[in-house]
Amino acid sequence: MDSLTMRPEAIEAESFRIIDKEAGEHGWPEAEWQVVRRSIHTSADFEYAGSMVFSDGAVAKAVAAIRSGSAIVTDTNMALSGIGKARLAPFGCRVSCHVADPDVAEAARHEGVTRSIAAMRKATANPDNRIFVIGNAPTALFELLRLVGEGKAHPALIIGLPVGFVGAEESKNALAATDGSIPFITNMGRKGGSNVAAAVVNALAIIAARA
Amino acid sequence: MDSLTMRPEAIEAESFRIIDKEAGEHGWPEAEWQVVRRSIHTSADFEYAGSMVFSDGAVAKAVAAIRSGSAIVTDTNMALSGIGKARLAPFGCRVSCHVADPDVAEAARHEGVTRSIAAMRKATANPDNRIFVIGNAPTALFELLRLVGEGKAHPALIIGLPVGFVGAEESKNALAATDGSIPFITNMGRKGGSNVAAAVVNALAIIAARA
Incomplete structure (x- = not known):
C-alpha cells in the first residue's frame, strides 16, 4: 500500500496492525491495551507497553466519567490541542486549560x-472539572495530589503523564502510590508528555463512543 | 533541591545539566546540541542524540530566517500550541496552522x-510562510517536498519530524535525501512528533534571541 493515497483511517488501522504485531505477547487486557496502544501510536515508543500503570478498573471508570459528561482540564495548551473535542462533544464533556489565563498569571505572582x-488550583475550584490531564508539569500533579489529600479536589480520573528530568518520575510515583480510590492512568519513568496524555484521553473517548 | 519550590528556569537548567551529563561525549557542535538537547528535554528520550540530522549550516540559516521575521507554519495545532510565540514576536515571526481551517476541509473534500x-498547499500559497514545521503528518512532508520539487514552494527551513508507523520514516528519509539547498532539521526513524517539532523551533528562537 502507498501511504500517500491511504485514507487517515486506513493509516491508523495499518499502524495498529504493526503495533499489535511488534508488541507481541504484551499481557494487557483488551481495554487497557487500547489506551497503551494509542500511546505507542502517538510516540512510536514501545516503552509504554511496559511502563504504563492503571489503577484497578481505571478504564471502565474513565469511560463512565466521560459518558456522564465530566469536564476535562489539562495542564498544557498542547494537551488541550491534542484532545479530539468533536468526539467528546456528544457526551457534553468540556475541555479546558487554565495555564495561560491572565488571572492565573496574576495568582501565581501573588502567591509565589x-x-x-x-492553574491547578483554579481547575479544582470548579467542581465540574472531574478529569485531570497532566502531560507536562510535575508541580501540577503534586499540587493536585495535595489538594486531593486535603479533601479539596475530588477527581473522577487523574491522567498523570509529566515528562522530564526533574520531578516527573517522582510525581508519577506519588500518583501510583495512592490507594486507587481515585482512578488513575500513569506511566513509570521520565517519559510522558502532552502528546501521550492527549492520546490517552482520545483512546478513552473512542471506547466511550462505542455501543 | 526540592523540585516543588524550584523556579521553572532553575528546573530547566537542572534538566539540561542532567542531559549533558548523561549524554556524555555526543559529538554535536554547540549550536546543533542546543536543538538536540531541547528535543531530549521535551521527550526524555536520548535517542534524539543519535537520530537527529541537520543539513549543513541549518541552525545558522534557521536563526537568520527567524531574525528576518519569517512566518512559521505548522501541520498540527499541537505544534502551534507548543511554540513560544512571545519569544518569536520581537522578530515579527507569525505562527499559524491551517489544518483546521474550514476552507482547507472543503478543499480536501473537493480535491480528494x-x-x-x-493545509500544506494553502500554507505554500502564501509566500510569507518560509519556515515549515511538520510534527505529525508524513503526507504533509511529502506534499511539501513535491511542491518544492515543482518550484512552487521556497522554504527557508523545513523542520520535518513526523512520527508513526506508516510513512513517517520514509518521509524523513526523503527530506534527508534532498541536496540541502533548502535547510532542514529532521530525525531518522519512527519517532518524532509535534512536541519535538515545537521544541526545535523554541530552541532556534532562543538562539536567535541571544546577542
Whole structure:
C-alpha cells in the first residue's frame, strides 16, 4: 500500500496492525491495551507497553466519567490541542486549560507559585472539572495530589503523564502510590508528555463512543 | 533541591545539566546540541542524540530566517500550541496552522486529499510562510517536498519530524535525501512528533534571541 493515497483511517488501522504485531505477547487486557496502544501510536515508543500503570478498573471508570459528561482540564495548551473535542462533544464533556489565563498569571505572582500550580488550583475550584490531564508539569500533579489529600479536589480520573528530568518520575510515583480510590492512568519513568496524555484521553473517548 | 519550590528556569537548567551529563561525549557542535538537547528535554528520550540530522549550516540559516521575521507554519495545532510565540514576536515571526481551517476541509473534500495535504498547499500559497514545521503528518512532508520539487514552494527551513508507523520514516528519509539547498532539521526513524517539532523551533528562537 502507498501511504500517500491511504485514507487517515486506513493509516491508523495499518499502524495498529504493526503495533499489535511488534508488541507481541504484551499481557494487557483488551481495554487497557487500547489506551497503551494509542500511546505507542502517538510516540512510536514501545516503552509504554511496559511502563504504563492503571489503577484497578481505571478504564471502565474513565469511560463512565466521560459518558456522564465530566469536564476535562489539562495542564498544557498542547494537551488541550491534542484532545479530539468533536468526539467528546456528544457526551457534553468540556475541555479546558487554565495555564495561560491572565488571572492565573496574576495568582501565581501573588502567591509565589508556578503558573502550573496556580492553574491547578483554579481547575479544582470548579467542581465540574472531574478529569485531570497532566502531560507536562510535575508541580501540577503534586499540587493536585495535595489538594486531593486535603479533601479539596475530588477527581473522577487523574491522567498523570509529566515528562522530564526533574520531578516527573517522582510525581508519577506519588500518583501510583495512592490507594486507587481515585482512578488513575500513569506511566513509570521520565517519559510522558502532552502528546501521550492527549492520546490517552482520545483512546478513552473512542471506547466511550462505542455501543 | 526540592523540585516543588524550584523556579521553572532553575528546573530547566537542572534538566539540561542532567542531559549533558548523561549524554556524555555526543559529538554535536554547540549550536546543533542546543536543538538536540531541547528535543531530549521535551521527550526524555536520548535517542534524539543519535537520530537527529541537520543539513549543513541549518541552525545558522534557521536563526537568520527567524531574525528576518519569517512566518512559521505548522501541520498540527499541537505544534502551534507548543511554540513560544512571545519569544518569536520581537522578530515579527507569525505562527499559524491551517489544518483546521474550514476552507482547507472543503478543499480536501473537493480535491480528494487529506486535510494535511490541503493545509500544506494553502500554507505554500502564501509566500510569507518560509519556515515549515511538520510534527505529525508524513503526507504533509511529502506534499511539501513535491511542491518544492515543482518550484512552487521556497522554504527557508523545513523542520520535518513526523512520527508513526506508516510513512513517517520514509518521509524523513526523503527530506534527508534532498541536496540541502533548502535547510532542514529532521530525525531518522519512527519517532518524532509535534512536541519535538515545537521544541526545535523554541530552541532556534532562543538562539536567535541571544546577542
